[in-house]
Amino acid sequence: MSxxxxxxxxxxxxxxxxxxxxxxxxxxxxxxxxxxxSLFLIDSLRVxxxxxxxxxxxxxxxxxxxxxxxxxxxxxxxxxxxxxxxSTT
Amino acid sequence: xxFLGQKQxxxxxxxxxxxxxNWGVVVAVIGLLFIYAYxxxxxxxxxxxxxxxxxxxxxxxxxxxxxxxxxxxxSEMFISSTRQFNSDDERLILFAIISCAFLSAYFxxxxxxxxxxxxxFLIGMGVLYGIRTTTCLLFAHWIVYLVLHVPRPSLKIxxxxxxxxxxxxxxxxxxxxxxxxxxxxxxxGVGLCLLFNLIVWPAMRFNLIARGLRTLVIQSALITVxxxxxxQGIQGEAWKLPLGILLFFWHWERLMLYHVxxxxxxxxxxxxxxxxxxxxxxxxxxxxxxxGVTIGQGYTYLENNFYCxxxxxxxxxxxxIWGIALIYLVFNDVIRYGLISLFEFFKxxxxxxxITRMVSHYxxxxxxxxxxxxxxxxxxxxxxxxxWGGSVHFKTGIWRVCGYQMxxxxxxxxxxxxxxxxxxxxxFHYREFLVRxxxxxxxxxxxxxxxxxxxxxxxxxxxxxxxxxxGHVTEGMFYHGMYFxxxxxxLKTWPYFVLLTLGITVTELYLFWMKSTRKPxxxxxxxxxxxxAMYCTIQFYCIIHVFAKPSSGATLTDCTKLxxxxxxxxxx
Numbered sequence: 001m002s003x004x005x006x007x008x009x010x011x012x013x014x015x016x017x018x019x020x021x022x023x024x025x026x027x028x029x030x031x032x033x034x035x036x037x038s039l040f041l042i043d044s045l046r047v048x049x050x051x052x053x054x055x056x057x058x059x060x061x062x063x064x065x066x067x068x069x070x071x072x073x074x075x076x077x078x079x080x081x082x083x084x085x086x087s088t089t
Numbered sequence: 090x091x092f093l094g095q096k097q098x099x100x101x102x103x104x105x106x107x108x109x110x111n112w113g114v115v116v117a118v119i120g121l122l123f124i125y126a127y128x129x130x131x132x133x134x135x136x137x138x139x140x141x142x143x144x145x146x147x148x149x150x151x152x153x154x155x156x157x158x159x160x161x162x163x164s165e166m167f168i169s170s171t172r173q174f175n176s177d178d179e180r181l182i183l184f185a186i187i188s189c190a191f192l193s194a195y196f197x198x199x200x201x202x203x204x205x206x207x208x209x210f211l212i213g214m215g216v217l218y219g220i221r222t223t224t225c226l227l228f229a230h231w232i233v234y235l236v237l238h239v240p241r242p243s244l245k246i247x248x249x250x251x252x253x254x255x256x257x258x259x260x261x262x263x264x265x266x267x268x269x270x271x272x273x274x275x276x277x278g279v280g281l282c283l284l285f286n287l288i289v290w291p292a293m294r295f296n297l298i299a300r301g302l303r304t305l306v307i308q309s310a311l312i313t314v315x316x317x318x319x320x321q322g323i324q325g326e327a328w329k330l331p332l333g334i335l336l337f338f339w340h341w342e343r344l345m346l347y348h349v350x351x352x353x354x355x356x357x358x359x360x361x362x363x364x365x366x367x368x369x370x371x372x373x374x375x376x377x378x379x380x381g382v383t384i385g386q387g388y389t390y391l392e393n394n395f396y397c398x399x400x401x402x403x404x405x406x407x408x409x410i411w412g413i414a415l416i417y418l419v420f421n422d423v424i425r426y427g428l429i430s431l432f433e434f435f436k437x438x439x440x441x442x443x444i445t446r447m448v449s450h451y452x453x454x455x456x457x458x459x460x461x462x463x464x465x466x467x468x469x470x471x472x473x474x475x476x477w478g479g480s481v482h483f484k485t486g487i488w489r490v491c492g493y494q495m496x497x498x499x500x501x502x503x504x505x506x507x508x509x510x511x512x513x514x515x516x517f518h519y520r521e522f523l524v525r526x527x528x529x530x531x532x533x534x535x536x537x538x539x540x541x542x543x544x545x546x547x548x549x550x551x552x553x554x555x556x557x558x559x560g561h562v563t564e565g566m567f568y569h570g571m572y573f574x575x576x577x578x579x580l581k582t583w584p585y586f587v588l589l590t591l592g593i594t595v596t597e598l599y600l601f602w603m604k605s606t607r608k609p610x611x612x613x614x615x616x617x618x619x620x621x622a623m624y625c626t627i628q629f630y631c632i633i634h635v636f637a638k639p640s641s642g643a644t645l646t647d648c649t650k651l652x653x654x655x656x657x658x659x660x661x
Contacts, residue, residue, distance in 0.1 A: 021604075022604065024606045026606075043509070043510065043513060044509070044513065044524060045509050045597060045600055045601075048532065048544075049601060052540065055537065061537070062533065063533055064349075064353065064525075064529040064530065064533050065353035065354065065355060067529070068355070068389075069096040069393070070096060073096060
């Protein structure tokens with residue numbers, strides 16, 4: 001397993017832990033492809049909480065245009081985004 | 090409703106969503122529009138049916154609050170700022186245009202759908218407002234288009250010439266001789282063509298000038314309002330704007346959202362004129378032009394929501410919201426007067442559900458009780474919401490039957506258990522405008538290491554600055570005229586904005602730190618606390634309107650005293 005893959009797994013598990021503890025949704029199993037906008041990120045405050053968490057946890061900086069359904073679609077897309085940001089900082 | 094919106098559908102997905110024709114849905118949409126026409130126009134006479142009031146009386150329903158003198162249903166749906174026809178005829182034209190727009194959007198191939206909506210808008214606008222006003226509106230948007238999307242070299246001359254043609258039809262005096270008019274038209278065309286090709290576009294090669302010009306056209310409404318108010322204050326003479334320009338200015342919030350999309354790179358720099366114009370000029374703009382002007386937002390929201398699901402499902406969603414709109418439009422007054430009677434039965438004076446009347450009564454030395462303040466402020470909001478509910482839900486329905494998955498402006502605000510949710514549910518599209526244009530730019534730039542300052546400043550930027558200046562000041566001036574007095578009057582309502590900012594900031598910070606594992610309105614032993622939270626949220630939002638709707642002569646001290654009476658505190 002390469003370093004990138006190890007990092008990816010760490011980020012995935014960290015994000016799953018974050019969503020399950022911050023926005024508990026009993027009865028819903030959170031997987032890599034679960035639809036975040038309809039299940040967890042249902043309002044602006046939750047999105048901003050996620051933004052603050054990403055910035056603090058991974059040391060990345062987000063901009064306004066990062067707030068979109070492509071990036072926040074699921075754990076997989078969010079992980080790809082974090083990896084991309086980490087590779088450019 | 091999803092805060093993040095839809096993921097933009099691919100062309101293949103949109104074609105798939107356009108593939109099934111369901112004649113039942115087509116008949117239902119046209120049938121519902123016929124019911125609207127029957128209730129709100131003279132169509133009953135044309136098709137030899139009893140008028141709505143006669144029909145209602147036949148079924149034993151008699152209510153003077155529903156019907157007007159010509160035995161149709163009295164309606165708050167109208168065509169703003171024009172008197173080409175009487176209200177019933179205007180509405181009939183509107184329903185005919187919407188029917189045609191729906192059929193075009195439903196049956197035409199995908200690539201023609203948006204263009205057809207724009208064409209039906211032009212026809213409707215031309216008939217309802219006249220050619221000159223329509224062209225004037227088109228001219229203003231054409232200038233925005235030419236500044237934001239500089240055309241490729243082969244199109245620069247015809248597009249510049251077209252700007253002159255639009256300007257000529259909008260502003261030039263017409264003569265009797267066609268040859269003279271043609272010469273004037275050509276003169277304006279050549280003049281603006283030269284202006285754009287020799288001055289504007291070459292100057293826009295400099296980044297600073299390009300950015301300045303783009304901001305100038307996008308902020309033209311606010312700049313006009315500010316300069317107009319100062320001019321009136323100094324010279325004593327208020328500006329009168331051509332109607333087409335005034336109607337264009339009512340798009341200022343959507344233009345700002347479009348500009349946000351433009352600057353963020355979320356839209357192509359080069360788009361066709363039809364693609365641009367069809368964003369702003371659609372049949373959904375025609376009814377109650379000045380109400381719910383943010384519905385539709387900017388570029389990406391509409392792109393993401395166009396044919397993002399099966400067109401029949403979208404149309405059914407449109408039918409549903411038209412049904413709700415119908416209830417608001419027909420029973421608005423019945424419910425309002427019913428509520429007033431109910432409170433009066435319990436000996437609580439509610440001043441016709443108007444805060445301004447209550448303030449006037451208090452300023453004149455009248456006694457106002459705590460229960461009156463609480464009830465009147467809530468009833469005034471209910472009155473406003475029902476007044477707007479019919480119109481904004483009808484607009485949303487037009488977007489939906491024409492293929493857009495449009496979020497409702499109001500989305501069951503009575504289910505909100507905190508101010509943040511309430512803000513989203515009460516005026517969704519307007520809140521999006523404030524969040525994207527004011528909240529985000531501050532939130533993503535300042536105090537990244539301090540949550541309290543970060544949230545407070547961002548909320549202040551959106552709820553106080555954006556809401557007051559770009560929302561209420563501009564709107565107030567366009568409603569009541571560009572007088573310095575009006576400008577000052579709106580600024581006097583600042584306590585409302587500050588209190589709302591405080592309320593939302595405290596709620597945001599509370600929700601950041603106090604995590605809840607329970608969904609609101611779950612049927613458990615905490616259900617009653619949801620009810621209490623809902624009441625407190627709504628009551629707070631309503632009572633701060635004492636500052637937003639003062640009557641003339643009321644001072645800040647009067648409003649503060651009245652506000653405190655609402656909490657049972659009397660300061661004499």
